[in-house]
Amino acid sequence: MNKFKIFTLGLMVATAAVQAQDLTEAKKAIDAEQFEKAKSLLKNIIKDNPKEGKASFLLGNVYLAQTVVDSAKLAYNSGLKAEDDANFNYIGLGQIDLNNKKVTEARSNFELAAKDMRRKDVEEFIYIGRAYLNAENPDCKSAITIINRALAIEPQNAEALLALGDAHYCDKNQNEAYKAYSSAYDADKTLLRAKMQMGVLLKGANSWEEAIKSYNEVIAVNPNYGPVYRELAETYYRWARNKPAKAGENMQKALTNYDKYMSLTDYSIHSRMRRADFLILIGDYKALETEANKMIELDKVNPRIYRYLGYAAYENGNVDVAIKSMNDFINNPDTKKIASDYMFLGLAKIKKGMAADQKSVDATAFNEGLGDIKKGIALDATMTDPISKEAKDLFGKRIFKEAALLFEFGANVKDSSNYLEDNLYFGLSAYYANVNADPKDMDLLKRGDAAFDRVLVAKPDYYEAFLYKARINSAMDNDAVMVTSYEKYLAAVNAKGAEEVSNPATKAKIIEAYNNMGASFANTDKAKAMEYFNKSLVLDPTNQYATESLKSLQQ
Template sequence: MKKKLGLSILFVTLSSLGFAQDLTQVKKDIEAERYDSAKKTLKSLIKTNPDNGKLYYYLGDVYLAHKESDSAQAIFNKGLLAKEKGFLNNIGLGILDLDAKKNADAAVKFDKASKEIKKKDVDETLLIAKAYIQSENPNYKLAIEIINKVLATKVDNAQAHLLLGDAQFASGNSNEAYSSYRNAYDYDNSVILAKMNIAKITKNAKAFNQAVKSFDEIVKTNPNFGPVYRELAETYYFWANSEQDKYQDYITKALNYYEKYMSLTDYSLDSRMRHADFLILAKDYKALEKEASEMKKLDNINPRILRYLGYAAYENGNFAESSKALTEFFVKVDPKRIIARDYLYLGLTKMAEAKKADGTYDEKIFNEGVVELNKAVEKEPSIAGELNPIGRKMFNDKLYKNATKLFEVAIKNPKSKNYTLDNFYLGYALYLDYEVKTSPKEQLTQADLAFSKVIEVSPTTQDAHLYRARVNDLINTPEAKNLTLTSYEQYIKILDDKGDAEKAKPASKRGLIEALTHVGAHYANTGQKDKAVENLKKLLVVDPTNKYASDTLKAL
């Protein structure tokens, strides 16, 4: 009997030890973003330990990492019924409430869980702080309060310092976060995330060279830790965009590191989607289309896959395929999940489809595209800065009416990097598209406003003054005539200030002849002889054979 009892106790002890080891591995898999592996292990553990609520919590958390909130909710509800640690699933359900901005409901659930947590189980208390940090509707202040209470009783808890760093970093307090991550690593140098996040702070400070060195140190000691390769990929991506002369070299390294990251995670649909997001940033649309096609084989109904197919097909010139994918995407996707770039690509695709064989556009379809572009800029104003090359292509193709509509969208963001240039091209396109007999005078008023915006931001942009003069000459009201004169005079002054080298340029010389002729004629016709003589003499310096200037000077 004693022998049997001893064997029974040994079996229970070994089973508990094995369970703890399995759960530790699950946590490592989640940390390393091997979510499919973690999910598989957790499902297996739940089969043999159906009464352990902690397992349900971690499984639900993995579903949340995959943005599968319905599955997560089902798991958390099952976990609540578990005899042991079932209360932890209130934390999972609280996260879902936070995501839905039901803050009061979330607080009730967190409070229920908190009352059940024993004082010594501080890691369970930290799960509530983690919930406040990782929610789509975070509350960093509350998270920090919870973490500080834990640290008041257990100052050497590395995970508490790590989470504190996460909350501070997300709040924009990089210096405090750096210190917290350093504390986490000092208390436990096996906490790789602490060291990696220190390097991330360096990356965000654009100290790319130092960041790469720090990430490389992690690689040397932890070569199979996947997330560090993703960080290297992102570092080289940002570095590539800050040093254009090394762009291709760095972007190639970025893509290679991301492939390494993928090989060390689980190639799950979620990790493939993160890969697709990175391919969009790196503008590798061939690889994106291939990845999206592979994902479609795994999950034919996920709207995000249709998003990637739509983006890639457009960039690769497959406009019909892009239109098909994006149209289906907008039908299937939850409206809350639509982002500005979705509207951008739908608008661009419609415009591409609107182009006819002769190079002109089907105006109805083109205008539908403009509507989508407006939605994109309303949702994310920075997108306005991306429209300039497309509008200029239309302008260069002499499709001025279409270019006008695109630049009208582009100037909706005054903070756009191309705001001044977009206003110039808007005014220019409106002017060139104007037909004296058929176009409304409002078109010229709009052009005048666009040029005035350019002058407001960049007063020495000489061509803005030149075209503003031409526009007001066409408007031809008393007020417009005055503006024509002052605009030409300002154009002359700017060229005088810039010197002979600028005046000698063919375009500047033509503009100067035009401006001096108009100003000289105006003063001659209004009896202001001295001003007329002054400008006509300047005209003869620029154009010595100018008959009008010679004849008028003689007459004066």
């Protein structure tokens, strides 16, 4: 009987050891972003040992990473019924609360998770910190506080140090983040994510070559560590955006590295969606369309695929498919909408309303599209790049009023990447839309005038803005501001020297300024008016407007 007891105990220890090993393998798969492998391992652990609560917690975390919230919630609630480590599942439920902006409920769940911790336990604190970081609206400082509680107990815990680095990175404290990542890697040389994150910091500082060098050091240790290729892809993408001279080459490297990342993770529907998101980021809509069609073969009901089809169809010129796909996605109550969803729907409607001669846009189609775009802006005011692109297309076709209304979105967002350009084009569009208009849209002209003021604040040496400001105020019959603006333009041009003044294009603008200033004083100060017209004739003795105006003033 005693021998039987010993054998049974030994079997239990062996089984526990296998399960612990499987849990370790699952954690490694999660870190490597091999989510389908991780899910398979965790489901097997739960099947073999329903008492294991931590496996349910980790499974829920994987589902949350894949934004499959219902499955995550099921996993956590199932894990709460387990006999071992059930408390971890309160952390997962707490993160769902954070995602739903239920902060009080989240903290209650975190307290339940930590309630029965032993004095030397730290893992719960680390995962609570991660929940604050992984929430849709991260709380960096709460994460730092709770992770430091773990480090107070176990100062050299590599996972805690890695989490602290992520928390400081979230809090935009690069120096503290680097210290924590370095300490984490020193504490555990197998923790490649810590070493990789040092490269991420360099990427964030726009040190592209140094970041790539850092990633290559990770690859030298383990060439099969998938996440490093994703970081390489994103680094090459950002380098391409910031250095146009090598944009083509670096965009190709970005895609090559992302494909390498995919090959080392999995080709599940969720992984393909991550790749689709990256294709949107780099603007490869032909590849996106191919990817979307492959996803349909894997999953004909996942509504998110319609988002990708809609984006790709719009960019590839098929507006009917774009409108249908985006409507199918947006009208599905189970989808989470983002700003670009409404943007692409609105832009597709505007493009659909373009007249056959490309000289006008149907008013109803434009207004419907504008309404959708406003819904997108309400979700993210900085999402202006695709709007600016369509606005430039309308501007090039001389459809100025509609172009102005689109440029205005980016013109009012200081953090927009197109802020300066959108303000300039908005002002120009507002002006050209009213040159021959009767009556003039005075409100649009005033907003255009304000746009030129913003241009001059953002770029004070762009003196051409004074010329445009003078023209728009002339259109509003605001002579005082017109004259002041022309004077500032003339002062800036003269400061450039004789070569600039003698440039034929510049000379024409100077004559324009003198003639308009002369006209503004014709009824109030004849001497000054004649002075400006004479200056105009010095530059162009045959100028008809100045000649006739002088004759009229001398009578």
